[in-house]
Amino acid sequence: MSDLKEILQENSYMRQHQLIFADCDRYQRARVSTLLSMAAAVAGADYDARGLTYEKLYERREVFLLSRIALRIHRDPKALQVVDVSTWEDGVKGAHMQRVYEITDGEGLLVSIRSDWILVDPVTRHIMRPGTFTAKKLGICPKPIDAPATRKILMPREGVEELGTRKVVWSDLDGNGHVYSGNYGDFVWDYLPADLQEKLPREFFINYSKEATLGQELRLVGCRQGSDYLMEGLGPEGVCFSAQCVF
Structure with missing residues (x-):
């Protein structure tokens, strides 16, 4: 190799x-x-x-x-x-x-x-x-990127279901002492409805709002919107993350 x-x-x-x-x-x-x-x-x-x-x-x-x-x-x-x-x-x-x-x-x-x-x-x-920012001049991508624009994800006021709770444990943490950004993808998939866990999303969006730290318990809520699924992780100080899965 x-x-x-x-x-x-x-x-x-x-x-x-x-x-x-x-x-x-x-x-x-x-x-x-x-x-x-x-x-x-x-x-x-x-x-x-x-x-x-x-x-x-x-x-x-x-x-x-x-x-x-x-x-x-x-x-x-x-x-x-x-x-x-x-x-x-x-x-x-x-x-x-x-x-x-x-x-x-x-x-x-x-x-x-x-x-x-x-x-x-x-x-x-x-x-x-x-x-x-003074460390370097920021660059501009010279080519079009076929990706959706980032978006602010908002949960609806009605039709939201309780999915359970997820305690932040030692293995979730990165060198900054909070949950590593990539780990939230597993948080989402672990709490999706079973029929959606099997599917590969066409698109995925996530907002990181507040850091989640060791011992905190996140309350996970979600809802279906057509073929999409929205999920939110709520910590003691408010929303930690919001995600949208597009199937």
């Missing part, structure tokens, strides 16, 4: 990833949580490759928090497959710094992703305007 490749260019970054069984569901399809994790990981790897590690950004008091993701699955990645995960910065929209992705194989596009990030002072926890 050849070594996995990593390519850094002026305005893009690509890293290959081999999917293993642990990344996939019972049908050997990459789980949504895996796709979310790959997006978050390659964004960090892009900046690491440019010498802008988390530690350096922390020293500058300019760190990123993921706010929203929207993804479209064109073809499902499979277990043991080697895929190219490419990412580009894509400018600023309002308070968000944007980043886009493509996951491809030898036959073409598998998954396309858009994401919104907020700039935060890690000491004060205050949100900052993107224009105050």
Whole structure:
């Protein structure tokens, strides 16, 4: 087997990833949580490759928090497959710094992703305007990305069902001490109605609102809207995440 490749260019970054069984569901399809994790990981790897590690950004008091993701699955990645995960910065929209992705194989596009990030002072926890970011000039993606726009997900007032509770445990946490962004994909799938758990979504949207930390208990609620399913995770201080699955 050849070594996995990593390519850094002026305005893009690509890293290959081999999917293993642990990344996939019972049908050997990459789980949504895996796709979310790959997006978050390659964004960090892009900046690491440019010498802008988390530690350096922390020293500058300019760190990123993921706010929203929207993804479209064109073809499902499979277990043991080697895929190219490419990412580009894509400018600023309002308070968000944007980043886009493509996951491809030898036959073409598998998954396309858009994401919104907020700039935060890690000491004060205050949100900052993107224009105050000084570590580097933000890039613009030079190509169209066939992914849906990120969106604000709102639960309806009626027709919402109680799905249960999910306690945040040690294995949910990342190096920031809160639930890792990719793990919410598994939270959603574990609490979907059984008939939907079997299906592969065409699109998936998620909003990250408040961090969930060790020992907190999330109350999960959801509802069907046509072929879509909406879900919300409520913590002690309000909504932690909102998700929309499009089948």
